[in-house]
Amino acid sequence: MAEVIQNECCYRTNHLENSWDIETYLANGGYEIWKKILAGDLSPAEIIDEVKTSNIRGRGGAGFPTGLKWSFMNRHAPGSKYIVCNSDESEPGTFKDRDIMRFNPHQLVEGMMIAGYVIGACAGYNYIRGEFWEPYKRFTGAIDQAREAGLLGKDILGSGWDFDLFAHLGGGAYICGEETALLESIEGKKGQPRFKPPFPASFGLFGKPTTINNTETLASIPMILAKGGKWFADLGVKNAGGTKCYAVSGHINKPGAYEVRMGTPFADLLELSGGIWKKRKLKAVIPGGSSTAVMPAEAVEGMTMDYDSIAKAGSFLGAGSVMILDETTDMVKSLERLTWFYYDESCGQCTPCREGTGWMYRVVHRIRQGKGRPEDIQLLKEVSGKIMGKVICGLGDAAAIPVESFLKHYEHEFKHYIEHGCSIFDRV
Amino acid sequence: MSEKNQLAEELKVSVIQGDVKTRIDRWIANYPEENRKSALMPALRIVQETSNGYLTTELMDQIAEYLQVRPIEVYEVATFYSMYQHKPVGRHQICLCTNLSCMLRGSDELLEHIKHKISVTNTGEVSPDGKFSVRKVECAGACGGAPMMWIGKDYHENLTEETIDEILDGLE
Ligand SMILES: Cc1cc2nc3c(=O)[nH]c(=O)nc-3n(C[C@H](O)[C@H](O)[C@H](O)COP(=O)(O)O)c2cc1C
Ligand code: SF4
Ligand code: FES
Numbered sequence: 354m355a356e357v358i359q360n361e362c363c364y365r366t367n368h369l370e371n372s373w374d375i376e377t378y379l380a381n382g383g384y385e386i387w388k389k390i391l392a393g394d395l396s397p398a399e400i401i402d403e404v405k406t407s408n409i410r411g412r413g414g415a416g417f418p419t420g421l422k423w424s425f426m427n428r429h430a431p432g433s434k435y436i437v438c439n440s441d442e443s444e445p446g447t448f449k450d451r452d453i454m455r456f457n458p459h460q461l462v463e464g465m466m467i468a469g470y471v472i473g474a475c476a477g478y479n480y481i482r483g484e485f486w487e488p489y490k491r492f493t494g495a496i497d498q499a500r501e502a503g504l505l506g507k508d509i510l511g512s513g514w515d516f517d518l519f520a521h522l523g524g525g526a527y528i529c530g531e532e533t534a535l536l537e538s539i540e541g542k543k544g545q546p547r548f549k550p551p552f553p554a555s556f557g558l559f560g561k562p563t564t565i566n567n568t569e570t571l572a573s574i575p576m577i578l579a580k581g582g583k584w585f586a587d588l589g590v591k592n593a594g595g596t597k598c599y600a601v602s603g604h605i606n607k608p609g610a611y612e613v614r615m616g617t618p619f620a621d622l623l624e625l626s627g628g629i630w631k632k633r634k635l636k637a638v639i640p641g642g643s644s645t646a647v648m649p650a651e652a653v654e655g656m657t658m659d660y661d662s663i664a665k666a667g668s669f670l671g672a673g674s675v676m677i678l679d680e681t682t683d684m685v686k687s688l689e690r691l692t693w694f695y696y697d698e699s700c701g702q703c704t705p706c707r708e709g710t711g712w713m714y715r716v717v718h719r720i721r722q723g724k725g726r727p728e729d730i731q732l733l734k735e736v737s738g739k740i741m742g743k744v745i746c747g748l749g750d751a752a753a754i755p756v757e758s759f760l761k762h763y764e765h766e767f768k769h770y771i772e773h774g775c776s777i778f779d780r781v
Numbered sequence: 782m783s784e785k786n787q788l789a790e791e792l793k794v795s796v797i798q799g800d801v802k803t804r805i806d807r808w809i810a811n812y813p814e815e816n817r818k819s820a821l822m823p824a825l826r827i828v829q830e831t832s833n834g835y836l837t838t839e840l841m842d843q844i845a846e847y848l849q850v851r852p853i854e855v856y857e858v859a860t861f862y863s864m865y866q867h868k869p870v871g872r873h874q875i876c877l878c879t880n881l882s883c884m885l886r887g888s889d890e891l892l893e894h895i896k897h898k899i900s901v902t903n904t905g906e907v908s909p910d911g912k913f914s915v916r917k918v919e920c921a922g923a924c925g926g927a928p929m930m931w932i933g934k935d936y937h938e939n940l941t942e943e944t945i946d947e948i949l950d951g952l953e
Contacts, residue, residue: 522822559816
């Protein structure tokens with residue numbers, strides 16, 4: 354393996370002692386961009402240009418170009434506007450934002466401040482999943498320190514500008530990662546996605562224009578501006594700039610979150626995370642979180658970790674949450690667990706998703722119990738097909754994708770259960 | 782039920798006073814004045830934390846009154862999110878992640894171990910001494926430390942039967 358360069362952006366200070374402290378951040382170039390902005394040396398238009406040049410695409414899963422998203426906001430529109438950070442991080446397999454908040458919270462705070470300035474926001478909220486108490490404490494600790502240093506709050510460093518940041522803790526609901534459900538949740542309501550349009554850029558938090566970005570996206574901004582959009586773009590590949598934080602979990606020796614360059618070979622990432630555990634062979638990879646299609650080992654050969662290469666190989670980069678499944682994995686049992694997740698988490702607004710997720714779980718469950726019927730495979734395909742594209746938000750599609758992809762590549766395992774009442778690993 | 786809460790129930794005095802009130806008020810101040818309702822989720826969490834770990838209708842009504850919203854708005858939210866509990870729980874509620882990355886590293890076996898250890902047959906049941914209950918939860922965003930569980934505000938990662946015993950034995 355050629356040496357893999359790590360931790361150039363979001364995790365750049367994670368190895369330092371008290372990396373979450375403002376002193377550490379300041380000693381490593383922290384808040385320099387913010388001070389430049391306050392001094393009037395960096396205009397919103399210049400920032401948007403630099404972010405566009407950086408070729409950064411949203412790290413929350415959809416991969417939308419961030420510079421373009423920011424340009425949808427009219428910073429001069431009257432009234433309140435908000436910047437919202439999405440730290441819900443609940444997609445199974447995803448745990449990269451947690452380490453940003455635990456170890457480098459100030460870079461996220463500065464990123465939110467910069468984004469807030471660009472869109473003309475009066476305040477920002479970071480929506481942190483309710484279970485993340487430690488990251489929440491680190492994040493609010495960072496806000497307090499920034500406020501104390503006069504970098505945040507009223508009349509910041511005498512600039513005449515007021516801007517403040519807050520955290521909002523979730524209550525345990527995957528759907529709140531969907532951006533409009535998240536806004537509802539901050540408003541103190543059930544996390545049910547809104548019908549779009551209107552989009553948050555015109556009708557967002559408290560009905561005001563709002564920009565929502567993922568934690569990693571926002572935490573990358575200070576470095577993009579410090580080192581230049583071109584620097585960031587050059588780290589990555591043609592269709593996506595930068596580094597990317599990959600969360601690697603499952604059957605490997607050193608699970609963890611790794612920040613490497615976009616386009617790093619999958620094989621290198623696997624080696625970095627210690628290789629498959631127990632000297633076993635790789636069976637399958639779910640490359641971007643549970644909502645992305647499972648890929649058999651053959652499909653990941655030669656693949657690099659970026660949008661285009663993963664798409665070409667048959668899946669999606671998503672949030673960069675790489676789940677590794679070794680040769681002993683029971684694919685029926687794995688899918689059973691994932692279908693339960695989507696059934697558990699559907700918000701219930703749309704009939705195809707509410708009913709379909711339950712249906713898919715029950716069918717996979719009965720197959721796994723050895724009570725499957727020959728027509729069940731066809732039934733699963735039909736039900737998943739009836740959800741895709743017929744619902745309000747992405748959770749519906751996310752629930753259908755695992756079912757379709759597991760059946761596409763491992764139909765024989767489902768058939769074995771149906772025919773013999775047990776897994777391919779059990780003796781018949 | 783703690784003595785304090787019992788008294789509150791009897792007198793129909795709101796639990797939202799003293800420290801609880803101060804904490805909720807701090808959250809209210811984080812949102813625009815006309816959006817007091819935004820403090821509902823923090824209020825539910827704080828009241829639950831200070832009321833034996835679960836929410837009763839009485840408690841939810843008190844929150845509704847304090848935040849000036851209709852009781853139904855509180856019930857809706859309190860039943861939508863999985864971190865709010867509506868039935869008695871152990872003094873320590875063990876939340877074991879059983880989603881895929883944890884399952885791949887043995888969470889199913891650990892669940893059996895925990896149930897045996899705390900002497901319950903099913904999830905959701907409170908142990909005879911009232912100390913524990915266990916609940917299966919979805920991915921907690923810590924799959925790098927799978928298998929994992931969270932108890933209250935703490936994450937416990939890279940679990941084995943031995944470390945679980947140590948952690949549980951160490952709790953009051
Ligand atoms: C069901 C569902 C769950 C999602 N969960 C998250 C999440 O946990 N974190 C996140 O940043 N984006 C999540 N998203 C994507 C967001 O809706 C949104 O696209 C993203 O926060 C935008 O930020 P970005 O452009 O910086 O990626 C989710 C989307 C769906 C449909
Ligand atoms: S697709 Fe599912 S989760 Fe999304 S809004 Fe509809 S019912 Fe809710
Ligand atoms: S699957 Fe258990 S923490 Fe993610």
